[in-house]
Amino acid sequence: MIKRILPWLLAAAMFAGCSSRDADLKRFIAQTKQEPPGGAAPLPEVKPYEPFDYTAQAMRSPFMPGSSGESAQGVRPNSKRNREFLEQFALDTLQMVGTFTVNGQTYGLVKTRDGPVQRVLPGNYLGQSEGRITRIEPSKISISEIVPDGLGGFMERSAALALNE
Numbered sequence: 001m002i003k004r005i006l007p008w009l010l011a012a013a014m015f016a017g018c019s020s021r022d023a024d025l026k027r028f029i030a031q032t033k034q035e036p037p038g039g040a041a042p043l044p045e046v047k048p049y050e051p052f053d054y055t056a057q058a059m060r061s062p063f064m065p066g067s068s069g070e071s072a073q074g075v076r077p078n079s080k081r082n083r084e085f086l087e088q089f090a091l092d093t094l095q096m097v098g099t100f101t102v103n104g105q106t107y108g109l110v111k112t113r114d115g116p117v118q119r120v121l122p123g124n125y126l127g128q129s130e131g132r133i134t135r136i137e138p139s140k141i142s143i144s145e146i147v148p149d150g151l152g153g154f155m156e157r158s159a160a161l162a163l164n165e
Contacts (some may be wrong), residue, residue, distance in 0.1 A: 075154045077130045077146050083085045086110060086118055091127035096141050096161040108136040110161065131159060139163045 086094065089112055097117060098109045108120045120126065120141070124133050130146040140162040151156040 040063070075146055077154065081125075086112070086120070086124070086126035087126065087128065087131075089113065091143070091145075091159060091161070092133060093127070094126060094161060096163045098163065099136060099138055106136050108133070108141045108161075127159070129157075134148055 013141050080087045093113045095111045096108060100109070102108055105121070109117050110120055110126065111117045120136070121131055122133050123137055124132065125131060127143065127145065130159050131143040132145075133141055135142040140163060143159040143161065145157045145159050146154050
């Protein structure tokens with residue numbers, strides 16, 4: 001009996017799979033075909049070409065290395081000079097802690113990260129970039145450093161240690 005019913009069940013399943021379940025889709029397609037066609041958006045207006053006259057031929061190319069104009073001629077670190085104690089520390093690890101004056105000479109007091117306080121004068125060096133002390137004021141120590149300029153030379157740069165209150 002199962003052998004008789006089984007082919008009929010398979011045939012019914014096949015016909016059920018072929019039935020039209022997309023009536024909504026057919027209705028949407030028919031409705032869309034009934035609507036009048038829409039127009040396309042207009043193209044944007046093309047502006048006419050305006051030529052540009054390049055007048056910077058005589059200027060230095062920004063893509064070629066050359067003199068930056070900022071580096072001072074002949075500025076070089078002195079490799080033969082004896083290094084001072086405070087030159088072994090990076091400038092940002094040093095801290096100005098005060099000043100004092102003896103016989104008209106103003107000294108700056110600089111503390112290292114390790115703790116000892118050093119006495120400095122204009123002309124002394126500190127920091128790792130050939131930093132020479134140019135001026136000592138009650139609130140800061142002015143420094144002139146010699147740093148690479150990125151083009152194979154060196155340039156002078158101003159820096160300072162400020163008094164932390």
